[in-house]
Amino acid sequence: MPEQIPPIVYKYLLSCLACLILFFAYTYRNYYYLIDTNNYFQDLYFEKLGTTKISGINNVDKRFTHPLRDYYILSSFNSCGGGLLTKDYVDTRPLINTISRGARLLDFEIFQKNNEAVVAAGLGRDESGQCNIKGTFNHLSLNEVLSTVREHAFSSTAPNPNDPLFLHFRFCTNKQLAYYQTGNLIKKYFADRLLNPKLSNNGQYWDDKNNLIRMKLLDFKGKVIIICSDDEQNYKKTELITYINLSNSIKEYDFTTNTDILTNNKESRSERVENNKKRFSLSIPDISNKITNGPHRTHRDRGINFACTYFAAGEDDDNLRETIKFFEKEGSAFVLKPPKQRFVEVKIKEPKRAPKALKMSKKKIDLPMYQGAI
Secondary structure, X not given: OOOOOOHHHHHHHHHHHHHHHXXXXXXXXXXXXXXXXXXXXXXXXXXXXXXXXOOOOOOOOHHHOOEHHHEEEOXXXXXXXXXXXXXXXXXXXXXXXXXXXXOOEEEEEEEEEOOEEEEEOEOOEOOOOOEOOEOOOOOEEHHHHHHHHHHHHOOOOOOOOOOOEEEEEEEOOOOHHHHHHHHHHHHHHHOOOEOOHHHOHHHOOOOOOOOOOOOEHHHHOOOEEEEEEOOOOHHHHOHHHHHOOEEOOOOOEEEEEHHXXXXXXXXXXXXXXXXXXXXXXXXXXXXXXXXXXXXHXXXXXXXXXXXXXXXXXXXXXXXXXXXXXXXXXXXXXXXXXXXXXXXOOOOOOOOOOOOHHHOOOOOEEEEOOEEEEO
């Protein structure tokens, strides 16, 4: 007769099986519960705020007749994020919520996973320029994210669907495939809304007429503007560069952080205000596991166009509340900067015509000692 298995072995096997079941149950519950919790609290907060008071720009209101560079623009940071930057999740629900509040700059951190460009969240690059690992448990395909943007940013989901839309890409990968795929997906979803080639190609072909710095806000109604912030500049080696309108490799765009603004690092307050009159500037919150928004008022005081705000920071974040209140009070995602922060081109008047007596035409000379013309 075969020897019977001791009862203790059965108990051990049952314990192992129970542990496995609990592990998978916990993982499953944690995954869906945390995403649902993030989305629930953001939904609840936005419901408390009520319907947004933001509406679209128009051709009648004189506030919208200035150059694009002269505006503060309601901007989102990590637009698919719903919680922390590490050990948390990204989802399309926060993206849709952000669009519904009127934000017209959407920010995405791009990674490459299994030969695919994906959107996730993390701690960015370290001081040596190396990418830190992806911080969130999951990721979203860039295809799904841009499809969601296309579906909602130009529809009734947004209170301002005809306003210009800026897409800001921060790359945390050195793999070329992610750049190629990003370019292809931009073309796939926004080909009919992209700016003309003279305004693209990373500013290479700008002239007096086709120039983002000089052109009016209303010239960009319904358009998509592509911004890329990548210290490695790997986009220059791929087709993506043909779609880029602004990047941190051109002098007309400045990419900075909350700390740089608060400490006057790199530029003093007065220098930054003066420089921002003739360029576009974008700031992001300081990168840490739990994002705390910087004071939007201080960023406005420096003339920052795109002071990116993390919309998932929650109702305890005073700076998120102040940002939303500021733009809703103005009723637009595009708020004109005060005159002291705007550059005014001084055109020299055409000189008056010289009197006939001063004309340089030849004059006849008839004197006793000389006859002729000079």
